[in-house]
């Protein structure tokens with residue numbers, strides 16, 4: 001039996017789905033959120049570092065989901081040299097993603113969204129959405145909604161069901177939280193570069209308090225010789241900055257990050273947002289900020305679509321106006337920076353270790369919009385262009 005549903009179904013209760021659902025409900029659109037897990041926020045697949053702007057975008061009160069505040073980063077080159085970049089004030093929050101996601105969905109429910117936990121979207125053919133209880137597919141339902149939003153993360157059943165194109169690349173990540181050793185600078189994150197450390201991306205250490213840190217990395221599977229977990233074990237064992245940690249292991253996390261958004265993120269009655277849409281920053285792998293911005297944009301278009309004022313295609317134009325250029329430049333930067341050899345990375349860090357360039361990075365660095373600092377670095381030292389890639393040739397004429 002098929003049930004007509006005079007509203008929107010949002011598949012997935014992560015940050016992208018929760019923000020979409022909240023904004024739809026605020027506009028009095030009937031909104032059903034389907035989440036396959038029995039609770040929101042688990043398992044965590046995140047290092048939990050977000051910009052201060054992300055917290056503003058979330059519209060949540062700052063409370064106990066914030067575990068730490070950081071104001072700088074130490075970046076280690078493969079040969080052990082490092083540079084330090086900082087500002088006096090908080091640059092990023094370290095959050096408990098589980099709690100953060102729960103608060104976001106609570107806001108959506110308070111705005112009127114109906115949340116159904118333990119239901120999985122199995123198929124969407126553009127007219128009928130089939131959902132089932134995940135463990136045993138015996139209990140199934142068919143719904144005919146006005147719109148479906150695929151906010152169902154990196155594996156997106158909705159994207160695959162209606163054959164929308166996939167993101168360009170999937171990075172593979174692993175993370176271990178350890179506790180015990182006093183951390184030298186708990187208000188700094190550390191970044192570790194190198195093709196032997198994390199081929200095709202980078203590794204991190206992100207303190208959540210004075211003694212606890214999340215050590216993790218992502219790799220590009222096409223450049224790697226073994227799984228992400230093996231690289232991580234190797235890093236923790238051998239890196240001089242980390243091997244002193246004879247700490248207790250608290251938690252392992254794993255996950256994939258989609259980068260390089262596809263050419264089309266809509267269909268007649270479908271929109272994709274967040275990881276499902278590859279709306280992730282290719283330079284850092286961060287997707288919480290971009291997912292929420294795009295969720296809000298999707299809700300605005302759906303509102304106008306249901307009033308007969310526009311087609312869903314409008315979403316693709318509008319989200320690109322906000323983030324498309326940034327994510328494109330980010331992908332270009334990713335392709336160049338993440339394929340530099342260890343020797344080239346050593347040289348780059350050595351060249352950046354110059355007071356004028358460090359000041360430039362401190363003045364213009366922006367986690368959500370890294371193209372700004374890339375452009376300013378090139379204005380300060382144009383010879384670094386070989387480390388930054390092809391995007392610059394298009395922009396240089398206008399900007400340098």
Ligand SMILES: Cc1cc2nc3c(=O)[nH]c(=O)nc-3n(C[C@H](O)[C@H](O)[C@H](O)COP(=O)(O)OP(=O)(O)OC[C@H]3O[C@@H](n4cnc5c(N)ncnc54)[C@H](O)[C@@H]3O)c2cc1C
Nearest residue numbers: 012014015016036047048049121153173255274275287288
């Ligand atoms: C190792 C790692 C570290 C990261 N670190 C950071 C970081 O520090 N900062 C940052 O900003 N980003 C980080 N990210 C990326 C970030 O976690 C994601 O971009 C973000 O979670 C995307 O939110 P989303 O709502 O689009 O998807 P998700 O958070 O993945 O939510 C999707 C939801 O959909 C549900 N779902 C999936 N399929 C179905 C289905 N068929 N039916 C019903 N429900 C379904 C899932 O259970 C899930 O709840 C990291 C990712 C990884 C892997």
